[in-house]
Amino acid sequence: MKRFADLLERLAFTPGRNAKLALLERYFRDTPDPDRGYALAALTGGLETGQAKPALLRALVAERVDPELFALSYDYVGDLAETIALIWPERGTPRDVPLSEVVVTLSGAGKTELPALIARWLDQMRPSERFALIKLVTGSLRVGISTRLALTGLARIGTVPLDEIEELWSGFEPPYAPLFAWLDGGPRPEVTAKAPFRPVMLSTPVTEADLPALDPAAYAAEWKWDGIRVQAVSEGGVARLYTRTGEDISGSFPDIVERMHFDGALDGELLIRREGLVAPFSDLQKRLGRKSPGKAIIASHPAALRLYDVMTWDGEDLRALPWTERRARLEAAVAGLDDARFDVSERLPFGDWDALASLRADPPDAVIEGVMLKRLDSPYTAGRPRGPWFKWKRDPxxxxxxxxxxxxxxxxxxxxxxxxxxxxxxxxxxxxxxxxxxxxxxxxxxxxxxxxxxxxxxxxxxxxxxxxxxxxxxxxxxxxxxxxxxxxxxxxxxxxxxxxxxxxxxxxxxxxxxxxxxxxxxx
The missing domain is CATH 2.40.50.140 (Nucleic acid-binding proteins)
Known part of the structure; x- marks a missing residue:
């Protein structure tokens, strides 16, 4: 736990991306299995350890610390986990509790066992480890690390390219023994996940001042809709809907998943649409996070996909094709779906940047955030390569x-x-x-x-x-x-x-x- 706590502390106080990557690389290289695997899962949201509520922690510390002292300390520090970590009384000789011990024990512990487990571990730890433990057991581990950044740091410990790791990522489970064996020089694991998530291509912001350096004839333009970016994958009889970070939200949108009668992976925007009109983002928020939405909310807030791109179709990987060819394949694919819940994002006609600026200034729908620019010859490349795709958002x-x-x-x-x-x-x-x-x-x-x-x-x-x-x-x-x-x-x-x-x-x-x-x- 000491190494993990040190990693969290350093990540929280390290602002630069490259410096964070160096910390991740060092941790994944020097930490033994299975701790490094569980740490990777914690950083990428792959652990379900958030079983302890703040009330439980408050009750534990109330048994050991004067309530008035704790209240004053909490008011000064401002963070519950940090306050408890600092004020928890030292008892006995500390030991380095393995991260794997915490994760495995919690996974098999009942609700009544939780207080005694947490108290025992807190007794055995130093303040920095206590802080990490509390963040872990409450599920509030926030250190400014995205899944892609964590995997980028992971890729540095071996010779496997990041895009290959991302391609197989959804098929691994903590503590990721086959993944680490692969990175350490072992064989490439078999893809076990059905309808897997594929790394998405992202855009970079652009301003009006940047546009003169670009050739308008080399780009296509589309509206940027205010929904959430998703990936709809249906392969081998399995259909899944993912967010742009790879989170499976299929259960929240059964009205979309049950209509995915195709074999392929589509990239688009999840929206709420009624009678052809896109609803405000607040309507979509009412559906997000509902793991099992009822019939009433599905009927009143019908979901739809406005599609931007096609990644695979009928067993063929299309990502290496230029955007123009993928666009043609996307339009043909959606035309064959025969379902009003799926449509293709409109391509905007413009001759120069002034014409596009006029369209951006007066969009036909209030839910439009701006415009997207995509190079006509761009392949679908994972990550955020600068140049192929740009987003020109409305002025705030x-x-x-x-x-x-x-x-x-x-x-x-x-x-x-x-x-x-x-x-x-x-x-x-x-x-x-x-x-x-x-x-x-x-x-x-x-x-x-x-x-x-x-x-x-x-x-x-x-x-x-x-x-x-x-x-x-x-x-x-x-x-x-x-x-x-x-x-x-x-x-x-x-x-x-x-x-x-x-x-x-x-x-x-x-x-x-x-x-x-x-x-x-x-x-």
């Missing part, structure tokens, strides 16, 4: 809001107030409309932290309520109506784009600035 919407609440961040920001809830005026009251924790420099973070400490008027656990004095410019990508929020609105991807130290709070925007946008969208 902006409002001036007032910071209402603050909470400490995580990882290297755990000592600073960096998570902010902000609001807009509704009459003579400020109502919360969103939360953001990015968009400012380290210098601005220090100043924001001082502002929070000097302007706190109340505390609610780790959250501080603030005097309504500081205005921030908030940029966001989209907007939906929401019955879950008092304001009635929910922002998509909000971030603080500017701190308005100069602007009085009474001059911040009103809630009507957002409701007017929604009215204009017809939402």
């Amino acid at each position: 919407m902006i409002v001036d809001a007032v910071i209402l609440y603050a909470q400490r961040g995580h990882g290297k920001r755990s000592g600073f107030y960096s998570d902010f809830t902000f609001g807009l005026w509704d009459g003579d009251m400020l109502v919360p409309v969103g939360k953001a924790y990015s968009g400012f420099t380290d210098e601005e973070l220090n100043r924001l932290d001082r502002f929070v400490r000097n302007n706190t008027i109340d505390r609610f656990g780790p959250v501080r309520s603030l005097k309504a004095r500081l205005v921030v410019e908030v940029a966001f990508e989209g907007l939906n109506r929401s019955t879950r929020h008092k304001s009635g609105v929910a922002m998509r991807f909000p971030r603080i784009s500017r701190i308005r130290w100069d602007k009085p709070a009474e001059e911040a925007d009103r809630l009507t600035a957002l409701t007017d946008i929604l009215d204009g969208m017809g939402a």
